Amino acid sequence: MTNDPSAGWDAVAGRFMAVRSDVGADLVRSWARRCLPPASDILDIGCGSGVPIARALASEGFTVHGVDASPALVAAFRRHLPGMPAACETAQDSRFFDRTFAAAVSIGLIFLLDEGDQRRLLANVARVLEPGGRFLFSAPREACRWSDTLTGRPSMSLGAAAYAAHLAELGLTLTRCYSDEGGNTYHEAIRPAVADAAGH
Numbered sequence: 587m588t589n590d591p592s593a594g595w596d597a598v599a600g601r602f603m604a605v606r607s608d609v610g611a612d613l614v615r616s617w618a619r620r621c622l623p624p625a626s627d628i629l630d631i632g633c634g635s636g637v638p639i640a641r642a643l644a645s646e647g648f649t650v651h652g653v654d655a656s657p658a659l660v661a662a663f664r665r666h667l668p669g670m671p672a673a674c675e676t677a678q679d680s681r682f683f684d685r686t687f688a689a690a691v692s693i694g695l696i697f698l699l700d701e702g703d704q705r706r707l708l709a710n711v712a713r714v715l716e717p718g719g720r721f722l723f724s725a726p727r728e729a730c731r732w733s734d735t736l737t738g739r740p741s742m743s744l745g746a747a748a749y750a751a752h753l754a755e756l757g758l759t760l761t762r763c764y765s766d767e768g769g770n771t772y773h774e775a776i777r778p779a780v781a782d783a784a785g786h
Contacts, residue, residue, distance in 0.1 A: 591676050592655040593698065594737035599658035602736055603635050609768040610693060611638035614722065617764070617774070618689070619646055621720055626688035627651060629714065631677045631707065632695030635662035636670075639693050644670060651687070653680040678703050683710045690715065692723040693772075697741045698734060704744060705752060712756035718779040725749065727763060727771045749773055 595602065618628070625647050630640045633652030640650040644667055652663045652672040660674040673680055677695060690711050696704050711721050729745030744752075750760040758775040765771055 592657075592659075594739055595654075596656040596658050598736045599635075599656050599662070602659070603637070603662060606634070606637065607768075608638040610724070610766045610770060610772075611642040613764055613766045613772065614639050614691060614693065615642040615646055617722060617772075618643055618648060621774075622648070622689050625649070629653070629682055629687045629690040629711075631680075631690060631692040631711070632698075633663055633672070634659045634694070636666040636672075637662075639691065640667055640670065643691075651682050653677060653682055678706050678710070680710075683714050686714050686716045687719065688716055689720045689722070691721070694724055696723050697725045697743045698739070700740075701742065701744060708749075708752055709756055712753070712758050712777070715758070715777040717777060719777045721758065721775045721777075722772055723775075724770055724772050746771075746773065 627649045628643055630650050630652045633640050633654045636652060640652055643650050650670050652670065653675055654660050655676045657674050660672050663672045673682060675681065696707060699707060715721060726743040727746045729743055729748065731740060731742045734741045746763065753760050753775050758777050760773055760775045762774050763771055
């Protein structure tokens with residue numbers, strides 16, 4: 587096996603950008619507008635080229651910090667969103683996990699990781715969310731496995747029940763699921779505010 591931190595995504599970056607539609611952008615935009623403080627900082631884990639998700643968030647006045655393991659996709663993110671912070675790092679080991687954010691999003695990424703790395707990513711997110719912070723990520727509601735159409739690599743969803751249980755262990759509550767116009771499922775988790783955590 588070759589040591590490719592992007593897990594095959596850098597090699598198919600051009601094809602991915604060519605086929606990536608705007609599906610999901612309106613859902614993420616409206617979620618952020620409704621749920622997050624204005625002009626807050628959002629961590630976009632597996633940001634890709636920044637289109638359409640980070641671009642939709644930036645259009646609402648949020649500062650989006652993008653992280654992706656593909657050099658080609660991070661370069662495109664920087665072209666599409668000049669001035670927004672971006673790092674070419676794996677989602678499991680990003681330097682952005684050394685600070686805190688009002689929210690994190692991970693659209694189209696978590697199910698590309700194996701179970702251990704999915705759990706590691708969720709633990710990282712739990713660590714960086716501010717009190718009252720929110721995490722929105724996409725994954726099929728049911729536990730399932732399939733092969734990614736672009737890279738041919740295995741993909742897997744742990745399923746909503748498993749995600750809820752693991753997030754609860756990390757101090758987050760999986761509150762609800764959304765569906766976009768393409769039928770994709772998004773899970774929202776919340777870190778309790780300090781007063782809530784204290785039982786008030």
